[in-house]
Amino acid sequence: MTTWITICDTCKRDGWDLTGAAQTDGEALAALIEDAARDVPDVRTRRVACLMGCKAGCNVxxxxxxxxxxxxGNFEPMAEAAAGIVTYAALHAGSKNGQVPYRDWPQAIKGHFVTRHPPLPVAASDSDAA
Structure with a gap:
């Protein structure tokens, strides 16, 4: 099953405005992730304008x-971070339910988790909501 890496390309880390960079930190990280994921089976990438995690940018x-x-999140736009994100996404793609054992996490993503979301219900009857 395909795992998607959704990359915020508008993320700007603290001090970005002082760097004079032509692109945002999110755009730089997105390019690195796209390059790292290019030939990885079952992993695809896409960019979005904002994931609303500005305090923890860069976010995916x-x-x-x-x-x-x-x-x-809270990544610097570096090749090591991109490689870790893609490696984790490949492990996610290969897992049954999206849970990857901690021992298998790439070092580059440890300490970067912001949120975990359960899968959406398949049908309305699967929901606990009344």
Missing amino acids: AVQAHGKLSYTI
């Missing part, structure tokens, strides 16, 4: 239908 979401989803 790791998602797949019927699986746990995660927001991970």
Whole structure:
């Protein structure tokens, strides 16, 4: 099953405005992730304008239908971070429910998890809501 890496390309880390950079930190990280994921089976990428996690930028979401989803953030736009994100997404894609054992996490993503979301119900009758 395909796992998507959704990348916030508008993220700007503290001090970005002082760097004179032509692109946002999110755009730089997105390019690195896209390059790292190019030939990885079952992993796809997409960019979005904002994931609303500005205090923890740079942010990405790791998602797949019927699986746990995660927001991970506070990354610097570096190749090591991108490689760790893509490696984690590949492990997510290969898992049954989206849960990847901690021992298998790449070092580059440890300490970067912001949120975990349960999968959406398949049908309205699967919901506990009244």
